[in-house]
Amino acid sequence: MPAPSQFISYIDSNVDSFIKRLGEAVAIPSISGNGAHRQDVFKMGSWLQNQLSALGVQTKSVDLGRHVMDGQDLPLPPAILGKIGNDPKKKTVLIYGHYDVQPAEKSDGWNTEPFSLVVEKETGLLIGRGSTDDKGPILGWLNVLEAHQKLGLELPVNLCFCFEGMEESGSEGLDELITSEAAKGKDGWFGGVDCVCISDNYWLNTRTPCVTYGLRGLAYFKLTVSGPARDLHSGVFGRTVHEPMTDLILLMSKLVAPDGTILVPGVDDMVSAASAEEKSIYDALDYDIKDVEEAAGARIAISSDKATVLMGRMRSPSLSLHGIEGAFYGAGAKTVIPASVSGKFSIRRTPEKVEPLVISYVQSEFAKLNSKNKLNIENLHGGKPWVSDYKHWNYEAAIKATEAVYKVKPDLTREGGSIPVTLTFAESLGVNVLLLPMGRGDDGAHSTNEKLDKSNFIEGTKLLGTYLYEVGAISA
C-alpha cells in the first residue's frame, strides 16, 4: 500500500520549514563525548521531547543515572521515549535514533561552522555536524508526524519511539533500560512492539538506496606499555632504558598488515567462505572500487577486485590502528621518552569472540621482546555483531517502500560499523530489526564537513512514511 498522495505532496511543499527545523537541531552542539557539552546534550533532549509532544506524541524523559567520563562525574542524558497510536488492529513499530553527535571544531578542517547548518544552493548539500548522523533521520520522523497531524491523517501503524543521547559514547545506560522494560513484557514500554526500524547508517554509494541486514561487531582494545616513573629526556636516557614506545610500536606492527590481513592468528580464519547465495548479493550490489575511492578522497582501495573490497567491508574482520595515548602528539619536535603509552585499536569482528585470541597473542609477542617494561591490555568496549533475517515482512515493507519512492530496487547490505543497540533490541524484544538509512555513503559522519543531501532528507522522509504504510498493509 503506497502512502497517500496528500502525504507526499505535504512533504514536497514544506521543504524549507523542514530544513529550518534541521538547522535548529544542528545548532545545539549535543556532543556526548565532551563533558563540557553535557548540558547541550540535555538541551537537545528537551528540544526533541518538546517537538514530539507538539506533534501529538505522548512522551517520557527517562533519567539513566550518572557516569564517570575522563575523570568527571556526569549525569547521563535521558532517553526520550514516545508513543502515538494504540490501535490493537495495527502493527506497532519501534523507532530508534540518537540525538547526540560527534565532536567538531572548525579548526579540524571544516569549511564552515560545524554547528550552523549551511544550505549549499548549487549542490543541495545540508552541511553541519549531525546533519546525517543522526539528527537528519530523527527529523525525518518528525516530518512524517507533522504531515499526518496537519493533514488530519490517521497513522497506518502505532509508533513507539526510543531516542538516546549517548550513542556516540557507548550508549551508556540504554541497554539496562531496554532490557528492564523488555522484561516487563506487554506492560513494559516496548510491550506490543512488532518490529524495529533504525535509521542511523548510510547507502553503500551515492546513488542507490539500501536496506541493511547485518553489522560487524566491534572489539576495542587499549594496549599499554609502561616503564619509567615519569617521562624522560631522550638525550639523557636514550639507549640506557627500555623505552615503552619502542615496545608498543613493535607490538602494534604485529597486529595487521598493510593489505588488511589480520596477523592475530585465528581471527581471519573465523570467517567461513561466503555461500553462493550471499555471493550473489555482493555481485548484484551497485558498487564500484571508484565509489570507495571517491568516498575516501584518494585512490587507496585495498584491492582492484570489487568482491574483495566489498567483502572487506561487509563480512571479513578488519583491524584498524587508531592512535596512541600518552605519547607526544603535538606539532613540532619534542625529545621525550614517554613513560607510559597506550595503543588503541579495534577489530570489526565476526560472531565468534576475538578478545581471548588478541590478548594471548599480544602477551606472547610481548614476552618475545625481553623488555623490562610492563604490559597491560584491556578490552575497552565492544558491540556484538548482528545479522537479521532479510526475508522478514519488515524488510519486505522497506524494500517495497524504497521501490515506491526511489523507483529502484534497494541494495541489500551488511555494514562495517556497529550500532550496539541493534542487537539489544533484537535479543531482548525478540522481533525483527531493520536498518533503513537516509544518507549517502559520502556523507562524512564522524568526519569534517558532514552533510546530508537535501534530496535524501526529503525523499528519505517520504521513504520513512511510505515504509509505515507498507507495514500497515501487512497487518491489514
Place this chain on the structure above:
Amino acid sequence: MPAPSQFISYIDSNVDSFIKRLGEAVAIPSISGNGAHRQDVFKMGSWLQNQLSALGVQTKSVDLGRHVMDGQDLPLPPAILGKIGNDPKKKTVLIYGHYDVQPAEKSDGWNTEPFSLVVEKETGLLIGRGSTDDKGPILGWLNVLEAHQKLGLELPVNLCFCFEGMEESGSEGLDELITSEAAKGKDGWFGGVDCVCISDNYWLNTRTPCVTYGLRGLAYFKLTVSGPARDLHSGVFGRTVHEPMTDLILLMSKLVAPDGTILVPGVDDMVSAASAEEKSIYDALDYDIKDVEEAAGARIAISSDKATVLMGRMRSPSLSLHGIEGAFYGAGAKTVIPASVSGKFSIRRTPEKVEPLVISYVQSEFAKLNSKNKLNIENLHGGKPWVSDYKHWNYEAAIKATEAVYKVKPDLTREGGSIPVTLTFAESLGVNVLLLPMGRGDDGAHSTNEKLDKSNFIEGTKLLGTYLYEVGAISA
C-alpha cells in the same frame, strides 16, 4: 689559586637571599615553546638584564627578529649580552645560559605549582620549573657577581655574558648573532674571548660533580604517511583502503629494537670501538646501573653491564620514538582511521651524517609495503655532536675548582643531550668550550617536579666563582 675565603663566606651567609632571587626568576613562566607565554619570556629577559646592570655589568638587549611558531607570527625573545671587566692582562671568559624554560602545568603531575618555587625544608630541594634548567645556574653567576660587588673584590677574569630566551625551542636567531659577531673579530661582542663556560647540564648521578667534554648530536625526523582526503570511520572503511596508521606503525617498528639496537643499516656501525683511554674514563666513573634506574624510577636499564649502559648514554647512537601527530591521542575509544599521520623520532647521533641513511632506508622499507598511501620524511631539526679537548687549561681550571669546592675529583663525562650553541661557540670563536654543570642527574629537567638541591645551588655558586679564580691563575 683558590677563591678568597671572603667570597666563600659571603655565599654561605646569603643563602636565603639567593633562594629568594631564584624564586623571583622561577615565578616568571618564561615558556618559549608556547606563544601565549611569549610576553613572559620577554619579561624574564628584562628581569635578567636589570639584575646584571644592578651588579655592574654593561648590558645590551639584542633583537633577534621574528619567527613563526605553530602558525603564529611572534617576536623572538632578545639575546641579553653583558660585559664586565676589560683588563688586557686577564683572560676573558664567555658565559652562556638560557632564561627560557620548558612548559609545565600542575595537571602534568606536579605535586606543587610549577611556577612557584617551593623550598622543602627536610630534603633541601628547591622545586620549580627552571630551578635547574637553566635559571639556577644563571643565578649562580649573579650570586658570584653580587659577592664581588658587595665585598669590593676585583674579578679575577673579564666576563662576557650571552643569555638567550629560545634554547628550549631551537635557539632561533642565536647562531646568526654569534656567527655575525664572531665575524667582526676583536671588534665584535665576543672579541677577546679566551674560553667558554656553559652551565646547562647535569651530573651523571646524585653524588659526584662532573665536567662534560662531549655531547651527542641530534637528528629529528618527521615521517608522514598520508592516504584518504579526510579521517574515515573504521566501521565503514576498515579493510577497504590502505590505512596510513598501519603503514606508519610498521615503518616505525623497523627503526629500533627493544634492546636499543638501531635497525637503520649503518648507523650503529658508525661508532668505532672505544679506545683504551676512553674506556678507562667509563670505568672510572662513579656510576651504577642503580643510578640510571633510580633516575628513571623503574628497573628498566637496557643492560646489567655498567659499561654498556654508560656507552649507550655517552657514545653509542640512540634512537627514540617520541610520538605520532595526527592520530587519535585522547582518552577513551574513537574509531577513526586518521587520514595523515606523522611519526616523530630522533637519533642522538655520531659525528657522521645519519640523515641520508635514515631517509633512504625508510623509503625502501615503505616501497616493500606495496601501499597506495604517500610517504614523506623530513629532517625537522638537528644539532651537530660536539667533543672538546679535555686536556685544555679551561678543563684543568674546572677540575681544580671542583676539587677545591667538593673535595673530590670530578667525573669526566659525555652527555646524551644536545646544546646546539656549544658547537657554534666552538666553531665560530675557535676557543675551548667547557660544560660545568650545577645540578644532579635526578633533577628532572623537562619533567615534572623539576628541582635543584639547595647544596648544589650554593656549592655550585662557589664552584663557578672558584673556576674563575683558577682560570685567572692560569693567565697570571
